[in-house]
Amino acid sequence: MKTKVCIIGGGPSGLLLSQLLHLKGIDNVVLERQSREYVLSRIRAGVLEHGFAELMREAQCGERMDREGEIHEGFFIAHDGRMDRVDLHRYSGGSSVVVYGQTELTRDLYEARERMNGRVIHHVEDVKLHELTGDAPYVTYRSGDEIVRVDCDYVIGADGFHGVSRKSIPRGVLREYERVYPFGWLGVLSRTKPVSPELIYARHERGFALCSLRSQVLSRYYIQVPLSDKVEEWSDEAFWDELRRRLPEEVSQRLITGASIEKSIAPLRSFVAEPMRHGRLFLAGDAAHIVPPTGARGLNSAASDIYYLYHAMLGHYLDGDDSGLDGYSAKALARVWKAQRFSWWMTMMLHTFPDSIDYDRKLQDTDLAYLFSSEAALRSLAENYVGLPF
Numbered sequence: 001m002k003t004k005v006c007i008i009g010g011g012p013s014g015l016l017l018s019q020l021l022h023l024k025g026i027d028n029v030v031l032e033r034q035s036r037e038y039v040l041s042r043i044r045a046g047v048l049e050h051g052f053a054e055l056m057r058e059a060q061c062g063e064r065m066d067r068e069g070e071i072h073e074g075f076f077i078a079h080d081g082r083m084d085r086v087d088l089h090r091y092s093g094g095s096s097v098v099v100y101g102q103t104e105l106t107r108d109l110y111e112a113r114e115r116m117n118g119r120v121i122h123h124v125e126d127v128k129l130h131e132l133t134g135d136a137p138y139v140t141y142r143s144g145d146e147i148v149r150v151d152c153d154y155v156i157g158a159d160g161f162h163g164v165s166r167k168s169i170p171r172g173v174l175r176e177y178e179r180v181y182p183f184g185w186l187g188v189l190s191r192t193k194p195v196s197p198e199l200i201y202a203r204h205e206r207g208f209a210l211c212s213l214r215s216q217v218l219s220r221y222y223i224q225v226p227l228s229d230k231v232e233e234w235s236d237e238a239f240w241d242e243l244r245r246r247l248p249e250e251v252s253q254r255l256i257t258g259a260s261i262e263k264s265i266a267p268l269r270s271f272v273a274e275p276m277r278h279g280r281l282f283l284a285g286d287a288a289h290i291v292p293p294t295g296a297r298g299l300n301s302a303a304s305d306i307y308y309l310y311h312a313m314l315g316h317y318l319d320g321d322d323s324g325l326d327g328y329s330a331k332a333l334a335r336v337w338k339a340q341r342f343s344w345w346m347t348m349m350l351h352t353f354p355d356s357i358d359y360d361r362k363l364q365d366t367d368l369a370y371l372f373s374s375e376a377a378l379r380s381l382a383e384n385y386v387g388l389p390f
Contacts, residue, residue, distance in 0.1 A: 003029045003119075005313065006139045006152040008127060009159035010039055010120055012102060013285035013302040015109035017156060019059045020310045022118055026317050029119040029150060031141060033159075036110060036122055040103055046214055047072075047199070047296035048098040048105075049387030052303040061108045068215065069100035075385075077350070077368070078202040078248050084372050085198075091375070091382035099199075101214045102299055124148075129155055129168040133279035153280070154325075156309065158302075160286040161271070169278040181268035181292060181347065182354055183207070185222040186229065188239055189262040194219045195247075195255045201294075201350055202246050203368070208294075208351045209246040219256075224351055227267060236260050268292040268347065270340055275329040282309055282328060289336045291343035294350060300387055301339045305332050307390045335388060342384040 005021060007014045010032025021028050032039065048056075048069070056062040073089035073096045089096055113120050124141040131137045132155065139150040157165020166174070185208075194213035202209040207224035214220055223242055225234075236259060244252040271290040276283045285302030308331055312324030349367045353360065371377045 001029065001148060001150045002152070003027050003150060004153050004317070005029075005156060006031065006150050006154070007156040007158055008129075008139070008165050009157070009163060009285075009287070010034075010036075010122065011158065011160065011285070012106045012109060012299065013306055014156065014158035015106065015113060015120070016055065016059055016061075016303070017158065017284070017306045017309060018118055018120070019061060019109060019112050019116070020055075020306070021313060022113075022116055023060065024314060024318070026313060029121065029152075030113075031124045031127060031139065031150070032120065032122050033124055033127070034122065036120075040107055040110070042103070046099050046101045046212065046220065047300075048100055049300040049303065050095050050097065051307070051387045051390050052300050053098045055303055055307055056105070056108075059109075059112065061105075061112045064108055065098065065100045065105065068104070069098040070213075070215070072097050072099050072198055075199040075201065076196065077371075078200055078251065079204075079368055081248050083200070083248055083251070086378060086381060086385070088382045088386055091379045092386045095382075095386040097296075097386055099213060101218075104214075127159075127164050129157075129165065129281060132168065132281045137280040154313075155281045157281055157283045157287045158285050161290055163287050165281065165287050166273055166283055168281065169273075173275070173278060175274045177270075177272045177274075179270040179344075181270075181351075182227060183224050183351065184227055184229070184265045184267040185210075185293065186225045186231070186234060186239065186265050187220065187222045187263070188236070188260045189214070190219050190221070190258045190260055191217060192219045192256045192258040193217060195251055200247070200251065201346075202248075203350045203352075203364070204246040205352060206242070206246055209243055211247070211251070225265060226354070229265060231263055231265055234263070236263075239263075266293070268294075270344055272333070272336060272340060274333060276305070276332050276336075277325075277329040282325075284309060284332075288332075289340070291339055292347045293343075294346040295339070295343040295385065297339040297343045301336055304335050304390050308332050335390075338384070338388055 005028040126142040200211040284305035315321040
């Protein structure tokens with residue numbers, strides 16, 4: 001098989017890049033280890049930056065997002081029994097975010113690739129990357145008993161934290177930065193009316209909580225739990241009881257509960273790999289960086305990688321200009337680290353740390369008090385939350 005761009009990973013990042021390149025006549029193929037059904041079963045983020053939404057529209061995949069997604073111009077932070085609203089529209093200069101589930105976004109991308117007869121190959125095994133620092137890289141994978149070779153100009157590693165792409169960069173070249181947090185998020189998806197039309201981030205002495213939504217009939221809730229906790233230990237009733245304890249009374253009283261459709265615990269981690277380019281290999285999304293979900297930067301950081309890669313590929317194939325490819329790693333990492341800083345700050349301010357001392361807790365109190373007493377601080381939060389410019 002021959003193609004210009006071989007994309008490893010059939011999640012939203014890989015599919016979005018594939019779709020964008022196809023629309024510009026740049027041949028590509030997507031290789032995915034899992035089935036399409038498995039990819040669509042992963043319950044993930046649902047807050048999209050303004051820039052990400054624009055990229056979906058450019059990819060001709062934004063029609064359902066615009067029809068069913070919800071525009072949010074603010075969110076709440078609950079603390080000390082009160083609710084303070086962050087007015088994103090006001091403090092970001094008129095911008096907002098779109099609440100639209102990652103599962104639905106991925107489904108839209110899959111359907112677009114099908115309509116255009118895009119090549120997305122599932123159930124690939126034993127993927128290996130070859131000759132990445134030469135002029136003729138290629139990828140091999142096993143399909144049943146057959147070994148398939150894909151010759152290409154470039155390889156895009158969009159295969160997540162556990163994928164093969166980052167591991168194909170020599171240890172002497174790759175540098176990794178990581179922080180693992182001493183807790184996770186227990187999340188529940190339920191067919192219930194959301195408790196609030198906007199997200200509520202709750203700081204409480206018992207632990208962080210988040211009230212989110214996918215639609216007006218589908219709610220997503222989270223509570224902070226120790227890493228030692230198991231999903232099986234949490235009944236639906238126990239989850240709802242604990243969530244109520246962490247919310248202001250005015251919110252907990254109107255909370256509508258129901259059976260969980262999905263329940264899982266996600267550990268929190270901050271991670272960055274540098275560089276994001278090695279020869280003809282370019283990393284994107286979770287293959288190169290992970291953030292705690294507190295600031296809703298994960299999928300959005302991946303989108304900025306795809307934006308930079310897409311325009312770099314356009315420069316190379318349409319204009320013979322390689323400056324975008326040469327500068328990709330530095331440009332992407334500059335934005336990645338800003339997203340890391342914002343997610344770290346939100347996580348540190350809103351969570352309860354098991355080893356914190358009174359001094360730490362007073363600083364958290366002061367951080368929140370300063371945030372809502374300073375327009376400059378609110379502008380900084382809003383600017384980061386709606387998304388820094390690509």
